[in-house]
Amino acid sequence: MKPESKLPFSNCTHCGLCLPVCPTYQQSGDENNSPRGRLRLWSEEAAGRLPADPWTDFYSAQCLGCLACESACPAHVPYGQLFERTRHEQASTGRFRPRLPLRLAAALLRRGRLLDLALSPLRLWRRLGLPLHPLLPPGRPALWQDSASYAAALMQRHRPNGPRVALLTGCLTEAALREINFATLRVLIENNCQVVVPRQQVCCGAMLEHSGQDGVEALRQRNRDAFASLEVEAVLSNAAGCGFALQKTLQPEIAVRDVLSFLAELGPKRRQRAANDGRRLHVDLPCHLLHGQRQGGIAPSVLDATGLPWALAPMAAECCGSGGVYNVQQPAEARAILQRKAAFLEQAAGDPPVLATANPVCMMQWHSARSLGLVNRHFEVRHVLELLDPGPL
């Protein structure tokens, strides 16, 4: 028996309480496409009662990895861990093949900052406002200045003396959506936090975990080395999935927190808005914030501090279809899930309505609702930190 087979599948009592929260079960009504069904397939195979079967591979590949089933499970079945190990086993034996962009990204990530270099033309493209890919929202990232040097410059200029924290910049966020990191730094420094951004940090490993690829432990070790000696109160993340992956790497020795939950404790400065600002926020909650980091959501005090009226989006606690890398690996299925969730935007309040979330990969998925024509009306997609951003400091 392979080591991966010695997992506690038997925890599952088959109660079915996870079925109503599972997006793939809701879409298909197929028991095999549910958490309970997948666990059954994997355990039967591990016990040797079911041969390795293409249908098991198919149903495994359908899973978003959203972890909603973990939160719903009264027996505390560690579904996410079981799923990651199964996917890794299937990828190593050729039963699951990550798509080419994921294999290329993995090869670059294992070599440290190469992804950053490889994606620099993409930052230029975004700055020029040219359409590039349905998943890429508009924005104006810095071309060459990185978050570490921007943080050092802001610290030098403002000399905050509050809590000392570090920022996880995230491989994709720093390479492609760097303006979110810059906004995060401005918000933290405006709220008197001392922020350090170690250049030695690397990808948190979530992308490799989601796609079953090798190299996660090497990245984790590099991050342990990068964050170990900083003497910070917490390492903060502005990406729910990356924060969850870093929690698994650094805790309990070093606390890892979502930036928004950290700000909620500080009581963030409130933005003032013009009386004729017609925007309304519709807040969507990232799965890895709810079910990975187990945050109850985004604190109302933080959303109030944006200075804009807000409400939770319909089905806010359900996966948008991003699923870490699901929208790259299974684009048609991800689109169907998003279409169902995004339909409300056609009629949503606001001029324009703003879809606000707390994870860059969820932002990319929501932006695709616009670029792929799933929603015909104009709407904006923003990270909550962009809505708290004081602008140039």
Ligand code: SF4
């Ligand atoms: S992780 Fe999400 S998609 Fe996968 S089985 Fe659980 S609830 Fe369903």
Ligand code: SF4
């Ligand atoms: S809720 Fe937990 S115990 Fe119940 S069927 Fe789902 S995985 Fe099994």
